[in-house]
Amino acid sequence: MHTWQWRTWNNLPYLTCSLLESWSHGFFTQQFWSRPPVELTDILQPDAQVYRVKQVHGNTVLAPSEMETAVMAELRGDPSGDEPPAADGLITEAPNQAVWVCSADCTPVLIGDGATGQVAAVHAGWRGTALKIVPQAIARLQSQGSRLPDLRIAMGPAIAGERYQVSEQVAAQVGATLIAVEPEKVGEALEALHRLPNSPLLEDPEPGRVRLDVRRVNALQLEQLGISPEQVAIAPHCTYQDADNFFSYRRSRQKKAQWSGITSTSKRD
Structure with a gap:
């Protein structure tokens, strides 16, 4: 049975999952809203490189090397160059890379590969789920050598099916x-x-x-890929119902979100 633990940093709460204990990771609450991923990475693994994207409810999954190319393309078209590339998922390519997604009612999905040490972070709303973004992220990991039995997948706080x-x-x-x-x-x-x-x-x-229940749909998509239920954990927290810890767009109509991130490790022997 996978367990979810409340952790604190400076008396502020965030969640971790036992399934991902091999990786520095966190599903952060609304109390961290003002802190960008670069600051949150300091809590998890201070020397990691930080990556995030501009989320657009699609199924594009990028790697850091592709992001650098996308950022350069943006720089050529936009002198400000402040905005990250558009995507809804990130996979790592090397150790010590932190990948982040933000969500309010959508599902944050963090994936770790116990053999390669590589990880992924995915933002799966209903649109991304309809486009099978989590299987897309897994396919990207497989293209880098991941095997399905080595994957561990945690779905963080999101709106519960009975409320959506x-x-x-x-x-x-x-x-x-x-x-x-x-x-x-x-x-x-x-x-x-x-x-x-x-x-x-x-x-x-x-x-x-x-x-x-969007998280259940994602779990069934994973089962159809051949991933066992023991490789998947779903947080017992609903963003809509837990107003103390989480923003919910459905509840408040505020465009705010909480961050979820994970950091890659070295290849295991």
Whole structure:
């Protein structure tokens, strides 16, 4: 059984997961909102190189070497050059690289490879999940030599399924990643989703609406890749319901978020 632990830094709380104990990592709370990833990395591993992206709800996953190219391209088109490249996932290529994503109700996913020491950080909202961004990040890790049995995956605090109301069309679009049904066939897709074990689809009293557990969809995507449930941990925390620790866009409509990050290590013998 994987456990989640509250840690503190200067009396401020953040979460870690036992599944990722081999890596410096943290799912930070709203109390750290004013601190950028470069400062949060100092808490985890002060000498690590820090990488983040401009999140756009897609399925692009970048490596640091690609980011440098993207940053140079931005510099040529934009003299300010302040904005990081657009993507929703990062993988490392060397030891001592820290990768970060931010989220409010979307799912922050941190991945570690126990053999290579490499890691990934992914921002998986419903749009990214519909585009299978977590499997995309894993495919990128595999292209660098990762094997599925060596991966450890932790999904941090996000809005719980029972609180996340979406349209039936959105649910069908996300669910189409799991079942062999066209997302346009909404009724057929919803029926198939309801039949899944521990279905990610929950009833909603409002016509044309359902509740969707995005973290469960990601877990099922991982199962379909051949990753065992023992390799996956899901935080028992809902951003919508825990107003003391987490921002929730659904709850407050504020454009604020909390950061989640992980640092790569050297290759294991």
